[in-house]
Amino acid sequence: MKQYLVFDIGGTNLKYALLDNAGNIIEKNKKPTVKSGLNDFLKEMYEIADQYNGNFKGIAISCPGKIDVDNKIIHFGGSLPFLDGANIQKLFGDKYGVPVGVENDGKAAALAEMWLGALKDVVSGEMLTLGSEVGGGIVVGGQLIHGAHFQAGELSFMRYDMNCADWSGFTGQKGSAVNMIKRVNEALGNSNLEDGQKAFEAINAGNTQAVQIFEEYCADVANIILSVQAVVDGERVVIAGGISAQDIVIETIKKQYQALANKFYRVKNELTMPEIVRAKFENDANIYGALYALLLDINGQSEEAK
Incomplete structure (x- = not known):
């Protein structure tokens, strides 16, 4: 069975894995x-890649930023701005003589769910990744949509x-x-404002302040x-991100959606509510999704979504 080298480039860690074409x-x-810069990053x-050279038939990459999946070029690079303009075809495809693919990290996570997870066989739907901001991907006609840009x-x-005057009023x-x-x-007066465990302990315990904010x-x-x-008009919405592991998250989003719909007659009676579920994949989602994007590209199936 063919094997592929996959990288998941994150702001904190560079994850990598060797997978077969069945995932x-x-x-x-x-x-x-x-x-410290592009040259040092590429050296790593x-x-x-040199450790596995000869054992893979392709290289797939997931990373932040706007990704030109046609020309394999990264734009902006999120928290790694030195990746702006990086041409993955030249940097990896030409160097190792194998097909390469690169996909936005949010879209890669959605592709993982399309391939082997909660969006499998879903004709229309979306995935929301709830983290520092809101990422994800939209599926229409069984295809991940990239858009004109x-x-x-x-x-x-x-x-x-x-009425917002700054980014705080955006989705x-x-x-x-994280916010x-x-x-x-x-x-709650906790010293570590980023402690998700402490926050959800209070939420699950029914602390009035914590529950109201949540x-x-x-x-x-x-x-x-x-x-x-x-x-x-999606049939299913998949919720991903670290907080999705908490059962109360999916339950409360469903409850709040229903409460919102009940406020408006036409929303309640005309707009069909999608199924809201937890994502199957967590830490390895981008690994699976990047590989699936490459396999689709190799097989020519990604053209339908462009």
Whole structure:
């Protein structure tokens, strides 16, 4: 069975794995992401690839930023701005003589769910990744949509508050799980504002302040889902991100969506509510999704979604 080398480039860690074309992980590892510049970063990646050279038939990469999947070029690079303009075909395809693929990390996670997870066989739907902002991907006609500028599904750019004067009024901040956790910990007087475990201990225990902040947050997420549903008419919405492991998250988003629909007659009676479920994949989602994107590209199936 053919094997592929997959990289998941993150702001904290560079994850890598060797998989077969059925999605079985043969081995995987990670290293702290090199942030000192492109040359040092590539040196690290080349050292990893050289270890497996001769054992893979392709290289797949997931990373932040706007990704030109046609020409294999990274734009912006998120928290790694030195990746802006990096041509993966030249840097890896030409160097190792194998097919290469590169995909946005949010879209890669959605592809993982399409291939082997909660979006498998779903004709229309979406995935929301609730982290520092809101990432994900939109599926229409059984295909992940990239858009004319490779930015379809960038939900963080939706303007949530029409009176906002800065980024705080956009979906990226309104739907930020990190911001919600910070607000809960601040209300509780916890010293570590990023401690998600402490925040959810209070939420699950029914602490009044924590629950109020959490329910307001889930109402914001429900509003995001409603807005996307009006455009996509999805049958299923998949919730990903670290907080999705908490059962109360999916339950409360569903409750808040229903409460929102009940406020408006036409929403309740005319707009069909999508099924809202937890994502199957967590830490390895981008690994699986990047590989699936490469396999689709090799087989020519990705053309249908462009």
